[in-house]
Amino acid sequence: MSRRFVVIGSGSVGVHAAVEAARLGADVTLIGEGEIGGRTTWDSLVPSKVLLTAADTVLDARYALHRGVKLATPEVHVADLMERIRQRTRQWGEVQKGALQRAGVKVVHGVASFVDAHTVKVQTEEGGEQQLSFDLALIATGSVPIFPPGMKPDGKRILAPRFASSLQSLPEHLVMVGGGVTGSEFAYLFRVLGSRVTVVTDMPRLLPRADGEVSQLLEHAFRQMGIEVLLSSPVESVTATDSGVQVRLADGRTLEGSHAFIAIGRRADLTRLNLEATGVQPSPQGLSLNEYLQSSVPHIYAVGDAAGPPFTLNRGWAQAQVAVRHALGLPTPPFRAELVVEAVYTQPQVAQVGITEAQARQQGISVKVLRAGYADNLKAQLLGETEGLVKLVVEESTGKLLGGSAAGPHAADILAPLAVAMSLGGTAETLASLYPAHPTLVELLHEAARG
Numbered sequence: 003m004s005r006r007f008v009v010i011g012s013g014s015v016g017v018h019a020a021v022e023a024a025r026l027g028a029d030v031t032l033i034g035e036g037e038i039g040g041r042t043t044w045d046s047l048v049p050s051k052v053l054l055t056a057a058d059t060v061l062d063a064r065y066a067l068h069r070g071v072k073l074a075t076p077e078v079h080v081a082d083l084m085e086r087i088r089q090r091t092r093q094w095g096e097v098q099k100g101a102l103q104r105a106g107v108k109v110v111h112g113v114a115s116f117v118d119a120h121t122v123k124v125q126t127e128e129g130g131e132q133q134l135s136f137d138l139a140l141i142a143t144g145s146v147p148i149f150p151p152g153m154k155p156d157g158k159r160i161l162a163p164r165f166a167s168s169l170q171s172l173p174e175h176l177v178m179v180g181g182g183v184t185g186s187e188f189a190y191l192f193r194v195l196g197s198r199v200t201v202v203t204d205m206p207r208l209l210p211r212a213d214g215e216v217s218q219l220l221e222h223a224f225r226q227m228g229i230e231v232l233l234s235s236p237v238e239s240v241t242a243t244d245s246g247v248q249v250r251l252a253d254g255r256t257l258e259g260s261h262a263f264i265a266i267g268r269r270a271d272l273t274r275l276n277l278e279a280t281g282v283q284p285s286p287q288g289l290s291l292n293e294y295l296q297s298s299v300p301h302i303y304a305v306g307d308a309a310g311p312p313f314t315l316n317r318g319w320a321q322a323q324v325a326v327r328h329a330l331g332l333p334t335p336p337f338r339a340e341l342v343v344e345a346v347y348t349q350p351q352v353a354q355v356g357i358t359e360a361q362a363r364q365q366g367i368s369v370k371v372l373r374a375g376y377a378d379n380l381k382a383q384l385l386g387e388t389e390g391l392v393k394l395v396v397e398e399s400t401g402k403l404l405g406g407s408a409a410g411p412h413a414a415d416i417l418a419p420l421a422v423a424m425s426l427g428g429t430a431e432t433l434a435s436l437y438p439a440h441p442t443l444v445e446l447l448h449e450a451a452r453g
Contacts, residue, residue, distance in 0.1 A: 011142035013040025013319035015306035038402035068386030145307035152239035173261035180265035213407035345414035355404025380441035
């Protein structure tokens with residue numbers, strides 16, 4: 003008899019988990035509110051990537067002359083961008099619906115909450131209620147943005163990622179509150195598309211999770227493209243005015259702009275689940291999970307943003323793969339966070355896998371750092387994009403690959419083979435012995451390995 007498997011959350015991670023569980027023979031019900039694909043598809047990731055692709059295209063046009071091609075100056079039409087967002091979100095939503103249908107996953111639309119450790123109640127979108135019994139449950143409810151008092155978006159002057167798909171025009175002067183992944187990506191895209199941009203963050207550098215040298219490269223690039231960057235500058239309030247916004251800083255300074263954008267972080271969306279009824283005790287930091295994403299109640303798992311930061315989709319997919327197989331009693335290695343490539347789609351693109359040089363030293367690991375610069379790579383020279391670097395962190399005594407960072411075109415693609423090598427326990431010597439097609443940017447990884 004198939005095990006009754008409930009997946010709570012119909013975002014992209016929940017869809018992936020439900021399809022995988024059904025493929026492995028479970029009787030799967032997916033419960034979620036709103037459109038299939040969730041916030042990732044409709045409010046955040048897909049809309050932002052449409053805008054980022056447009057910004058990248060504008061930059062490509064600027065590089066065209068270097069590549070021997072003269073192009074007309076690009077024109078940005080906001081209405082066309084918004085239509086493209088609508089097209090791409092609908093298309094990606096349909097892809098996910100189709101995957102569920104082909105897998106035979108039952109879908110219940112509504113808000114789920116636990117009644118006990120084997121029963122969930124669903125408040126349906128039609129106003130009704132139903133209860134479902136289950137043998138296994140996987141929580142994939144995603145995350146919600148953090149908006150402190152005095153920093154509430156209104157969708158007009160004060161923006162947030164979910165409003166990116168309904169812009170009427172580009173901001174004249176955007177004050178970006180936050181210098182993490184989301185803040186950096188939107189700051190970059192708005193600047194390239196034509197807005198004046200000021201970034202203000204309470205952190206001492208952009209992208210605080212990234213390698214320090216990579217973070218400095220991004221800050222330098224931002225300043226070169228005309229983005230004002232204010233570090234170590236906590237924001238106290240953001241207020242809409244008749245003509246724009248006022249952003250008040252903790253030190254008493256006031257910034258003015260036409261619009262503000264709040265991107266200071268997210269938290270796991272667990273508040274409506276009534277987890278206490280199952281015996282799972284959430285904390286302000288989220289859920290306590292083991293390496294298989296299993297909670298203190300063994301048949302209840304959590305993945306994706308619901309499992310805590312960092313909040314990236316590929317991390318959630320990797321977690322779902324492990325959790326589903328483990329829940330169904332199938333052999334699976336534990337989730338290895340260090341093998342997930344994190345990417346920031348700015349220019350330069352930034353990517354990280356494994357640990358940074360600073361993290362290794364904090365952990366007392368003796369390491370050597372190997373590097374290669376884009377300026378010495380033929381493909382980068384052909385593209386005219388020679389700013390950037392690739393760094394490898396290698397255990398000094400064994401040569402074992404511990405991590406890598408990159409800043410430059412296609413940084414995330416370059417680090418993908420590194421994640422594979424790390425998963426196999428590879429060494430720098432392993433990478434150094436391989437020669438990819440020439441000329442390619444991925445050669446940078448192997449050039450770094452050769453020291």
